[in-house]
Amino acid sequence: MRIISGKYKGRRISPPKGLPVRPTTDMSKEALFNVLNNHFSFEGLKILDLFAGTGNISYEFASRGCTPITSVDGDFGCVKFIKQVAAEYDFNIAATKSDVYTYLERCKTSYDIIFADPPYGFDQKTFEKIIELVFERDLLNSEGMMIIEHSKYTKLNHMIHFSFQKSYGGSIFSFFEITSGDDEEESEITEDKEEE
Template sequence: MRIISGKHKGRRISPPKNLPVRPTTDMSKEALFNVLNNHFNFSGLKVLDLFAGTGNISYEFASRGCENVISVDGDFGCIKFIKQTADEYDFNITAIKSDVMKFLAKNTSSYDIIFADPPYGFDQETFENIVKTVFERELLQEDGMMIIEHSKYTKMTELDNFSFQKGYGGSFFSFYELNQDRDEEVDGLEEEEG
């Protein structure tokens, strides 16, 4: 596992073998951040990483200068490893051991980017509930974006606030944003002008 950009670009991180995780591949991670680069200047952003696992995505955000990264996972070993790595590289990451749905139900902060990588074995309803809870509880900033990683068997395009989807190998990223009506109006204007 390596950091692909930012202050610690190229640095390899080796998590313990016994963690119950399925890390996002380097290829998928690079593609994801290529998309995010077109939407955000990472400096100063507040990020929430749900089902953080090894911290793979959190380190990428921190390396790119995000001001505040919150990593949430239910596994003690994962949280311990994220804390150790954050200390070692001086990353501004807060690691929290919690059931993700319980965390979302109690959380009162809002974020510029929320990334969720639930176990692919979760059922469709659980995936949908993660997205719905974020928007119902207004956890996303007005110009923010939520991304959920899932397999091709989980269909995430019909939910409110869905924006677009990208697929890489067996993994898909579905992107959600507020104010989708505004985007549709802009698209319509472009079509009329063309």
């Protein structure tokens, strides 16, 4: 696992064996951040990383100057490792051990970017619940973006505020934004993106 860009570009981070994780591949991560580069200047963005696992995505945001970053995971070993790396590199990352859905239900903070990488084995409704909670509770800033990583077997392009999706290998990133267009305009955008 390596940091692709920013202050710590090229730095390799080795998580301990045995963590219950499926880290985003370096290739997929690089493609994701190429998309985000076209939408954001990273310095000072407030980030929420859900199902953070090894902290792979959080470190990438931190290296690019995002701060503060909140990393949420239900596994003690993952949270402990993220805290260790954050301390070593002086990253402004707050690692929190919590069930993600409980965290979203109690959260009172809004974010510029929300990234979620749930286990691919979750069912459709469990993925949809993340989106519903984020928008019901106004957790995404008006110019912000939420990204969910999932497999091709999960379909999220019918959900509220869906904007577009990108496919890299076996991973799909679905992007959600708060838009001012009407439903018809949004569905046209969705169809165009699916045909690419």
